[in-house]
Amino acid sequence: MEWDALTLSRLQFAFTISFHIIFPSFSIGLASYLAVLEGLWLRSGNDKYLRLYDYWVKIFAITFAMGVVSGIVMSYQFGTNWSAFSQATGNILGPLLGYEVLTAFFLEASFLGIMLFGRHLVGPGLHFIATCIVALGTLVSAFWILAANSWMQYPVGYELRDGVFYATDWLAIIFSPTFPYRLVHMVIAAYLTTAFVVAGVAAILLLRRRALEESATMLKMAFGLIAILAPLQLVAGHEHGLSVYDTQPSKLAAMEGHWETWEGSAPLILFAWPDEASETNLYEIKIPEIGSWIVTGDWDGAITGLKEFAPEDRPNVPLVFWSFRVMVGIGFLMILYGLVGAWASWTGLMERMRTLQVLVVPMLPAGFIAVLAGWITAEAGRQPYTVYGLLRTSESVSPIAAEQVAASLLMFVAVYAVIFPAGVFYMGRIAVEGPVSSKKPARKKKPASRKEPARKKAPAKAKSRKTSAKKRTRLSAKLASAFAAKQQKPAAAKSKPDLPVLNPVEESPAPEDPISAVAGKPSSQEDMAPEDPMPEDPMPEDPMSEDPMSEDPLFDEPMPDDRDTGPSLIDIAEQYETEELPDNFPDYKREDPENGNS
Amino acid sequence: METLDLPVIWSIILGIAVLMYVVLDGFDLGIGILFPLARTDAHRDIMMNSVAPVWDGNETWLVLGGGGLFAAFPMAFGAFMPAVYMPITLMLAALVFRGVAFEFRFKAKGRGRRLWDHTFNIGSVVAALSQGLVLGAFIQGTSIRGTAFSGGSFDWLTPFSIMVAFAVLVGYALLGATWMIMKSDGPLADWARRWAMRCLPAVLAFMAAVSFAVLLFDIQAGQRWGISWPTINLEKLLPLAPVPFAVLGLSLWLYNALKTKSRYAPFFCSIGLFVLGYLGLAISIFPYVVPYELTIWKAAAAPNSQAMLLIGVLILLPLILAYTAYVYWVFRGKADGPGGYGHTSHDQSPA
Incomplete structure (x- = not known):
């Protein structure tokens, strides 16, 4: 094998597309799953579904981001490494990929922000719509990219003049004979x-x-x-x-x-x-x-x-x-x-x-x-x-030096070798923590008003300092009862010590929380009932002795409270009211004397 | 069809797409550029939170720019991309790092978070510099034989392109700083104001330097402005003179807005500066899509291909702009404080 620009470009394409396809094939299915979970939650009111949603959406955020950035790489490689291909097929594949951007990418990327961060800003109904739009976007994206791929596999509806393809029948091109099979096959594969x-x-x-x-x-x-x-x-x-x-x-x-x-x-x-x-x-x-x-x-x-x-x-x-x-x-x-x-x-x-x-x-x-x-x-x-049958791969490659393709290939290998394990690590860590959340937004209530200065700004913090000691007392009482529950179930207690499943801090009912109060569900289901899934849990202070990931340098100082990345104002106010104050808690004035003067 | 000049329409659409990208991803790259200069981790959290819900949509304009070029001007896409192979590849790798840093940073703790802070910063800086190198290479022209690139691997690397790269870096930093003024209060906003104040003269100096370099050394672009050193054709120059004067006026406005601690004006003035700089560039380059080899008519896709996607653009682009505006509206307001709309990201600081 000759290490020319062609071979290296093929290797690079194979490597980057293989890396890329991992993420869409997961995010297509996961987006639909999230839409189903949120729909079930809205329909049934069973908070189990919301906990599952909040759990999987964190993993979705990571897999989607990795899919987006590795996808941008693909779109530009057509030009950098396969310029002859781009010039020959641009008339046909360009519009197909253009429609993918216009109908899918913008939809997904824009509404993802609302999906991840906007529940308390737009209310549950609109949030569900945002989730559905993102799910739809992933499927629309699959539609266009498979239309383009199917045409490359079995070109129809074209005219070839002087080495350039011209479209003669757009519907034939988009719905080419093999396209329905590929689309169905791929979407089922993603769901599986x-x-x-x-x-x-x-x-x-x-x-x-x-x-x-x-x-x-x-x-x-x-x-x-x-x-x-x-x-x-x-x-x-x-x-x-x-x-x-x-x-x-x-x-x-x-x-x-x-x-x-x-x-x-x-x-x-x-x-x-x-x-x-x-x-x-x-x-x-x-x-x-x-x-x-x-x-x-x-x-x-x-x-x-x-x-x-x-x-x-x-x-x-x-x-x-x-x-x-x-x-x-x-x-x-x-x-x-x-x-x-x-x-x-x-x-x-x-x-x-x-x-x-x-x-x-x-x-x-x-x-x-x-x-x-x-x-x-x-x-x-x-x-x-x-x-297929018309344009050879060797005639598709760019007129570029092999050295720079070698350099870029090595670079992509190095980049992906860093971010892939990191992504898998962070997703894995979220996954093994399990769905834990007591953050319950109102299901039937209007979105929390944006203008809640008391929740947003200093007063909440001041209050949190005052109440935190009290909350901690409550926490110890809870731990004691959890421990008692453990004693009552000696059979279950023989299991290995484990990561604490429920964060006792998060469970404290927050009667002062207006949203839960309106929802009429003051987070009672999170209370440490005897049938709690993990009555045998060790004390949360217990070091993460059995967790293999605690050895990892990236996993330092695990703290139960930072598990939830829920975005709401109430979450944070609640958290500050209950958790032990982190060291860097808004004391930036202390760290940064200069800002005080400016 | 005969009355429609599709390549002109498409060059306007692509121009808008690229401008949208430069302005929108410009400010979130700017946040990344200024990231290590922030005073505290709390400030960094706020900075990151302020762009976390929108960066993904911002970056999609880059895909539209590339995809649109592929669709509307495939000959230009195929001719120019190999010419800037290395800066484009660097940019892609940098954007990969920077994009995942958004997600990983919020999941990481302690040292891990520190690592992704650096990744986010370096990724943003490298992406901005690479985009500047691509822009510089674009302005200075490309060697083409037929419709294929015929230059060397390092044609893009010249003193001029390096200057443009730093101009873009500083420009993005200005956008990022003024964005932060809009999205925060107190010490963080004051800090952002100070950095905007530092970036502004640098941006102006770079704009002037790049403009003069183009006019003096690049005959073709200079002729458009009536300048063919040492002669100046006032008939051509005068109608275009408002552009540089508008730049000056806007800069004064921006300076004043920073002095009076205005909240919104600095960001929109900075956008205005970018729009004017972009306009000046468009005047210099049009109608080339690969200066100074391929015109938009020569590089255009077949009319039925351009028309096919144009239908989609005319229907969908207004829709995209509308829901992009909606998303920005949902996340309007200040992003600062732990009560912002970002991730819950306060945890223990590393010892």
């Missing part, structure tokens, strides 16, 4: 990916004996969805496969591992090592006869072999062959998990049997792996073309 993350996280929480009620709900919702979507994905994927048979014979031959052309009754090759040098499969395991039926829907269906294509017109056969099998294998595993998991979680068995919980955890990243494998099949299978 998210469902397995939700299920895996719930299983981890249960294993840590934490947030039992919410975890059980997460498991039911996740596996309920998987039980429906995983079998559906098999159908959608199969239909998509049939469309590949119709439109991309060289890709199909590589996926199926057929070197020779079959006029019917082709075998189904399960496993093999396709050897490109000898143009045969090594170590082949196959089922005779049924291949034609599975691939073409007809026992006598013909399958074109790879040998019909010149070697320079073939994709990388082992890569396409194996990534396809990884995807399909995970797909079947998902069906199995969906059926068993739905049964076990809806009967409550999953909550009781730790073995089942342990089995769910390894499937947490399954969706990501399947999505990556599926995209590798699709994109590597399209090679050696960017626009």
Whole structure:
């Protein structure tokens, strides 16, 4: 392999797109899940759903930000590394991507701010609309990008003059023949990916004996969805496969591992090592006869072999062959998990049997792996073309020096090697903390008035100083009762000490809080009732002895109170009223004498 | 269709998109540039909170600028992007760091938070400088053969582009400082005012320096203003003379607004300065989309492609502007104090 600008640009594109696709495939599903959770909360008034929303929205914020920034990288790479491609296809792909920006990106990015920070500024109804808009935006984005990709896989509605594509039929271009299959396949994949993350996280929480009620709900919702979507994905994927048979014979031959052309009754090759040098499969395991039926829907269906294509017109056969099998294998595993998991979680068995919980955890990243494998099949299978059959990848690259592509590739690897572990770390830390929140905005009330100087400014702080000692006394009383509850349940108490699940500080009812009072729910459900999910919790002062993450340098001085990133004025006022004052609490005058004078 | 000059319409749309980006992401990059100069962590929290709900939308204008160029002028997109390969790549990496720093910083504690503070700052500075380098390279022109880039890897790196880079850096800092004046009170607003006061003369000096450099060394842009050293064509210059005078007038207004501690005027004056500088640039460059090689007509996409997306823009852009305004309205008011609309971000300070 020659390390020229082409190879390096391909590597860079493969690396950055693989990194990018991880985040949308999670955020598409998670945005819809959040919309469902918030809708359920508004409908039922069950605060369990709000706690779940507040929990997942923090993870959503991180995954969305990582998706946005890695997506900007993609859009500019078309110009920097694939300028010849951009000039040839700009007439067709430019408007499609332009519509993606106009109909999806702005929608998502603008309403995300309200979704993350605006609940107390716009009220619950509008906030729910904002969540729905963000969810819709993620789906619209998928629509346009898959329309563009489908056109590259199977171009229609164009005219090619002097190496430049011109549009002749926009509807044909947008709704190209393979587009519906890709869109359905990808959206289901995104939902499955998210469902397995939700299920895996719930299983981890249960294993840590934490947030039992919410975890059980997460498991039911996740596996309920998987039980429906995983079998559906098999159908959608199969239909998509049939469309590949119709439109991309060289890709199909590589996926199926057929070197020779079959006029019917082709075998189904399960496993093999396709050897490109000898143009045969090594170590082949196959089922005779049924291949034609599975691939073409007809026992006598013909399958074109790879040998019909010149070697320079073939994709990388082992890569396409194996990534396809990884995807399909995970797909079947998902069906199995969906059926068993739905049964076990809806009967409550999953909550009781730790073995089942342990089995769910390894499937947490399954969706990501399947999505990556599926995209590798699709994109590597399209090679050696960017626009299938018409524009070669080697003719698409920019006239740039290999050195600068090498430098940029190394830079992206370095950048992503820093932010990926950091993102996973922060998401993981939020995830294992579990849904804890007593911050309850009014469900039926008008938004809190913006102009509440007493809550916003100094008076609240002054008050908080005065009352904090009293609150701390109340806190000790609570801890004592929690400890008593622990004594009453010796069986449960043998579990390992753990992170405190409920923050006792946050639970104190705040009768002075007008919003809770109006809502008529003075946060009673957070009180340490005997059936509290974590009666065996150790004292919150307990060092995080069992938490592996406490070793991490980024995880210093864990403090129960900073778990909630809820934005409301009331939250903060409440927090300041109850928590032990942080050292840097608004004493900046002390730290900054200069500001006092200015 | 014959009566519509689509490339002209598209150059106006793209011009608006890029201007929106420069102004909107300009102030939040400016916040990042000024970040380490803030007096306390509490101030940094407020600064970050003031832009946290909107940075994402601001950055989307950059995607529209790039995507719009791809759609409306694919030849220019393909010709210019390889010419500025390195600054664009640097900018992307910097924006990645800076964007995730928003989220990570609020989740981190102690040393971790310190780390993301630095990341946010360095990311903002590098992004601003890279954008300046791209702008500088754009103004000074690109080597093109046919419609493909034909220059070297470091064509973009000249004393002129470096000067433009620092001009952009200081300009963004001014926008950030005046934004903070609008979004805070007390010591933080006073601090922001002091920094705005420091940035203002620097911005003016850079605007003058860049303008003279363009006029003196760049014959093509200078001719537009009637200046072809050493002769000055007053007939061409006089109709355009209001632009530099408006810059001076606006600067005085801004200075006065800072002195009188006006809350909103400084930010909008700073935006005005950017608009005028941008206008001056547009006058110098038009009708080139890749100076001084490709005109907007030569680089334009097929008319049916430009028209296809134009329909969407005409319907959707007003809508986007409306809901962007709505989001800013929701998050109006001061962002300071722990009661601001940002994350709850006070926790223990590192020992």
